[in-house]
Amino acid sequence: xxxxxxxxxxxxxxxxxxxxxxxxxxxxxxxxxxxxxxxxxxxxxxxxxxxxxxxxxxxxxxxxxxxxxxxxxxxxxxxxxxxxxxxxxxxxxxxxxxxxxxxxxxxxxxxxxxxxxxxxxxxxxxxxxxxxxxxxxxxxxxxxxxxxxxxxxxxxxxxxxxxxxxxxxxxxxxxxxxxxxxxxxxxxxxxxxxxxxxxxxxxxxxxxxxxxxxxxxxxxxxxxxxxxxxxxxxxxxxxxxxxxxxxxxxxxxxxxxxxxxxxxxxxxxxxxxxxxxxxxxxxxxxxxxxxxxxxxxxxxxxxxxxxxxxxxxxxxxxxxxxxxxxxxxxxxxxxxxxxxxxxxxxxxxxxxxxxxxxxxxx
Numbered sequence: 001x002x003x004x005x006x007x008x009x010x011x012x013x014x015x016x017x018x019x020x021x022x023x024x025x026x027x028x029x030x031x032x033x034x035x036x037x038x039x040x041x042x043x044x045x046x047x048x049x050x051x052x053x054x055x056x057x058x059x060x061x062x063x064x065x066x067x068x069x070x071x072x073x074x075x076x077x078x079x080x081x082x083x084x085x086x087x088x089x090x091x092x093x094x095x096x097x098x099x100x101x102x103x104x105x106x107x108x109x110x111x112x113x114x115x116x117x118x119x120x121x122x123x124x125x126x127x128x129x130x131x132x133x134x135x136x137x138x139x140x141x142x143x144x145x146x147x148x149x150x151x152x153x154x155x156x157x158x159x160x161x162x163x164x165x166x167x168x169x170x171x172x173x174x175x176x177x178x179x180x181x182x183x184x185x186x187x188x189x190x191x192x193x194x195x196x197x198x199x200x201x202x203x204x205x206x207x208x209x210x211x212x213x214x215x216x217x218x219x220x221x222x223x224x225x226x227x228x229x230x231x232x233x234x235x236x237x238x239x240x241x242x243x244x245x246x247x248x249x250x251x252x253x254x255x256x257x258x259x260x261x262x263x264x265x266x267x268x269x270x271x272x273x274x275x276x277x278x279x280x281x282x283x284x285x286x287x288x289x290x291x292x293x294x295x296x297x298x299x300x301x302x303x304x305x306x307x308x309x310x311x312x313x314x315x316x317x318x319x320x321x322x323x324x325x326x327x328x329x330x331x332x333x334x335x336x337x338x339x340x341x342x343x344x345x346x347x348x349x350x351x352x353x354x355x356x357x358x359x360x361x362x
Contacts, residue, residue, distance in 0.1 A: 011052040014049040017047070019044050022040065036077075039073050044067065048062070058211055062207070062209075069201045070201075072199075073200070074196050077195075091132075091136050094136070095176075097126060105123075116138045116151070134158045137153070139151070200228075200229075203229075204225075209223075223273055234262075257321055262284075263284040265281070265285075267280070275300075277297075293310045312347040313344075313345070317343075318343075
């Protein structure tokens with residue numbers, strides 16, 4: 001039932017609404033991305049919900065038991081790999097240097113070097129970093145008359161996109177072909193991201209807000225209780241080779257993560273007329289287990305006088321990757337991370353109640 005009434009006051013009421021959808025599929029495709037979404041079940045409902053207002057600035061909102069539930073969601077997205085162009089440009093820059101150094105060597109020695117770049121480096125004609133030679137193997141085949149020939153670079157497994165990617169330079173035409181070039185099929189190289197959401201549920205058990213003055217709402221008139229639960233959420237990164245630079249830098253230090261999994265998680269929060277606010281997180285992931293507990297008596301007039309009954313974060317069952325990240329943070333910032341028996345615990349209740357910033361040195 002839905003009813004509306006309007007005079008100098010207004011109200012809106014819902015007796016009961018429920019929607020259920022099953023086996024939904026969406027897809028779209030364009031040059032920049034191909035995305036497909038499958039949803040096994042989507043349902044939402046609410047009951048005993050109402051809202052009212054008057055021209056004097058007062059009003060009320062009341063939401064009865066409401067729920068949103070999503071199950072068996074699968075998202076598959078692919079997009080052009082942007083990183084491979086950067087990798088190919090790195091090789092092309094070095095190929096150009098090899099060609100120039102080879103010409104200088106020929107003028108001074110009446111012949112090209114017996115190998116591609118090793119002699120050039122040993123005799124001081126060329127500078128080439130070890131990081132380049134680990135990722136690329138160079139082969140030279142120059143005509144002795146100096147007019148033609150080719151130089152190729154073939155990637156090893158050290159290169160981000162893997163081994164066997166080849167770039168070739170034609171000395172006669174001055175053009176590059178192959179991996180990462182506009183004339184190559186490699187322009188269609190794509191990254192693929194898969195996201196699997198087993199179950200997601202949001203329950204709003206209570207929401208009431210009586211507003212005496214919309215210009216100056218009072219938190220004493222607010223009350224809510226809600227919970228979010230999720231399980232079996234998996235993000236598959238194994239088919240991605242091109243990460244943002246900051247992420248790539250972290251992976252180079254801790255190792256690549258092929259999959260992120262949220263085995264289960266519960267987030268609940270509530271607030272009542274006694275000004276008691278609670279926020280709790282309990283989650284288990286492939287990287288670590290996380291538990292957050294916050295409980296406080298809120299002071300609306302003087303927020304800095306809010307009294308915390310609990311405020312703690314515990315991270316346990318740390319994966320090797322997270323342990324490496326912790327070590328990096330401590331080394332780079334000098335910030336001491338409290339770890340006991342393999343678990344990290346921040347309990348900052350007393351510091352907050354004393355008006356101190358617990359992370360001021362971070």
